[in-house]
Amino acid sequence: MGRGDDPPPARRRRPMIAEGIAYGGDYNPEQWPEEVWAEDVRLMREAGVNMVSVNIFAWALLEPREGEYDFSRLDRILALLHEHGIAADLATPTAAPPAWFFRKHPEALPVDKDGRRLSYGSRQTFCPSSPAYREAALRIARALGERYADHPAVVMWHVHNEYGCHNAECYCDVSAEAFRVWLRSRYGDLETLNHAWGTTFWSQWYYDWDEIIPPRATGAVPNPTHQLDWRRFCSDELLALYRAEREVLREAAPSVPATTNFMVMFAFDALDYWRWAPELDVVSNDHYLRSTDPESQIDIALSGDLVRSLAGGPWLLMEHSTGAVNWQPVNRAKTAGELRRNALAHVARGADGIAYFQWRAAKAGAEQWHSAMLPHAGTDSQIWRDVVALGADLKALAQVRGSTSPASVAVVWDWNARWALELPSQPSEAVRYLDMVRAWYEPLWRSGVAVDFVHPTADLSAYRLVLAPALYLVDDPSAANLTGFASAGGTLVVGFHSGAVDASCHVRLGGYPGAFREALGVRTDELFPLLPGESLGLSDGGTASLWSERVHLEGGEAVTSYTSGPLTGVPAVTRHPYGEGVAWYLATHPDPDTLAALLDRIRTEAGVEPVRRTPEGVEAVLRRGEDADYLFLINHGERAAEVHVASRATELLSGRGIDGGRVTVTPGDVVVVRESR
Known part of the structure; x- marks a missing residue:
């Protein structure tokens, strides 16, 4: 078990399908009578589908009783797909254990923060640390691997499905013991842990490993480092499950690549995908639009750039929606042309495969109102016509496969920093990680500037400009990597409240922004977060909201200052020549137009040009x-x-x-x- 903040190892790559761009979706034929299957494959061919994911939620049918398998249905499905030239991304069905498993192992059900043991009856209703679940999951994964290792239809293993979507955290006693094992590996001894957690505060010093429990519901604010290590542990615990299943499959079929579907989109933040991505032969992602986002195309671009960066190259869009989803308060259909624009935007951002949930819209079950490639209305529908047209588009783009996406701008993204920033008792709970990153990303997107996302320890030598909008937590090597980039001639831009704490969530003393003070040439002695609706004037004519701080110049120069409020005349944006480069500090949150103008100035000075100059929109x-x-x-x-x-x-x-x-x-x-x- 590794440290939750270790830099990611190098990953290997394998192709998905033999040629061209993969196209398809989740295929769940077990939901339909067998006479429907022939129509399915005929329509798949009509739509240009060349790969589908199968078996994702079929555990109860494959293993009706413990250790008793019935693969006859899956045999026929795979044979039918192969006969019609459709490749299979074969899933281990471990995201949804059957009812018999929980009747036999009720202790494997997850426990929430309040101590309530949840019931089965949906999906991912298991504790990630459960030995019984792991044993059962590896047993069926091994059976599938051994049976289908050489099947001509199988081109990829789809391990599990959306790890951590519903059970990222379990607070049971089994999880508590696994957490203690993880902590022993991380810290070695209790004295080191106590110092890392700052347990002298509120009399939380631990004298025995068994005294340590998960951060369950308690009367006041839990220890922040305790909570942060818990998030790291939960991500690693699920990663251990993925690795275990993948190894079983590799033993059976060393040449077949393995993937699992990430969820890099607006809300999900449970897993540290920098640690996960190197473990995947093909990086896959699920992406869904938020109905309340009036410009969801920006989220598609941001997510696509982040997944491409995780992959280090092309990737697979495993799930998207042809129309409405079923899990938002209001689930809206897509407008004319939106299905096509969404799909091709993902291809533009590096996707070498486009797939949907799901092939045929379900008539029963929890997702019966989720759109599909073949909707309830059948082939006489706009969605179907759009699906067929998209298949032709992707065929026309076959030569794009494998191409790369050069960028000279990098945005620093770190799940540890995100988790830490959004812990309770911050100076302002209104400061949200994704909001800050998107606010800085959007002007670059509108300008047509190519962007990579990077881990704080990444090699930055290929970039002219590096942005760190919200790096609240940063360890010493990462801070040195970023400031060294500026010293060596690059342009570094740091957002407010960055560098404030170290990897253990301890405040860096001596003034803010902590780890970046020297490179930025500033020192802040007091924070002045703003109230909801409050704003301050800026000397460049703009306004600022959300945050302000009393900045003192220590070598840096004021670019913009406050013109109203208690900090009138105090620098709000600074610039500091540092080594051979320059470091900027945004000590506030400028309004969108002001931020866009500022970032445009910075990138122009850094020599960053857009991919192509285009009209607005x-x-x-x-x-x-x-x-x-x-x-x-x-x-x-x-x-x-x-x-x-x-x-x-x-x-x-x-x-x-x-x-x-x-x-x-x-x-x-x-x-x-x-x-x-």
Whole structure:
């Protein structure tokens, strides 16, 4: 069991399918009579589907009683898929143990923070530390691996499904003991743990390992380092389950790649995917839109860039929706052209496969109102026509597969920092990690600037500009890596409340922003977070909200100062030449226009240019192949837009040549331009 904040190891890559872009979705034929299956594969061929995920929730049918297997249905499904040239991403069904398992092992059910043992009757109703669950999961994974290791339809193993979606944390006694084992590995002895946790505060010193329990519901605020280590442990505990299943499958079929589907999207933050990604042969992600987000295309771009960065290259969109989902307060259908724009935006951001939940819309069960590739209305529907058209588009983009996405800007993303920032008793609970990252990402997206996301320990030598919008927690090596980037000639931009605590969540003494004071040339002695609705004037004519602090210059220069409130005249944005480079500090949260203008100035000074200059509302993304560039242009606006491209190029979706060095993108449309190099 490794430390929860260790840097990620290198990962290996394997292809998904033999050629082209993968296209398909979750296929659950066990929900339908067998006579429907022939129609399924016929329609899959019509839609251009070439890979489906199967067996994700079939445990109860595969193993009706402990140790008794019935693979006859799955045998027929895989044979049918192979006969029709459709590859299978074969899942271990371990996300949904059957009822007989819980009747035999009720102790494997999870316990919530308040001490209530939950019941079975949905999915992921197990404790991640349960020995009984692990034994049962590995048993069925081994049986599947041995039976289908050489099956011609199976091109990839789909291990489990959405780890931690519903059971990221279990507070039972078994989990408590596993937590103590993890802590022993991390700290070695109790004295080291006590110092790391600061347990002299509130008389929390531990004299025996058995005194340590999970951060269950208690009367006041729990110890922050205790909570942070718990989040690290929970991520590692689920990762251990993934590794165990993957190893069983590798023993049976060493040449078949393995994946599991991440959930890099707006709300999910349970797992440290920097630690997970190197363990996957193919990095996969699920992404769903939030109905309340008026510009969900920005979330698609941010998530896609983050997943591509985790993968270190192309990746697979394992789940998306063709229309409405079923789990939000109001589940809205997609508008005309949105299905296509969403899918091709993921391809633009590095996806070499597009898949949906699910193939055929369910008529029963918890997700019966979730959209699908084949909707309740059948083939006489707009969704079906869009699904078929998308299949043709992806076939036309086959040559894009494997191409990379160069970027000269990196945004620092760290799950440890996110967990720590959002613990209770912060200076302001209104400061939310994803809000801060998206606020800084959005102006870059609107400007057409290519962005990678990086772990704080990453090699930064390929970048001109590195942004750290919300790095509240940072260890010494990571801080040195970032400031060293600036010293070596790069441009580093740090957001407020960054560098404040170390890896143990201890405040860095001597003034804020802690680890970055020297590089930024500033020192803050007092924080002044703002109340909801409160704002301050800025000397550049903008306004600031959410946060302010009393900054003293110690070598840095004031770029912008406050013009109202108790800090009138105090620097709000600073710039500091540092070594061969420069370090900026944003000690407040400027309004969107002011922040955009500031980041535009900074990136221009750093020599960062957009992928392509486009009219407002047109998203430009570049993928780079061996001998050509692939320019994706997505018009989110209401007017046709003209974009300059190479003088001799080809539009791949239509197959038309482009002469004159200009292409027109109509409202809501997507064009993909191949520019030879």
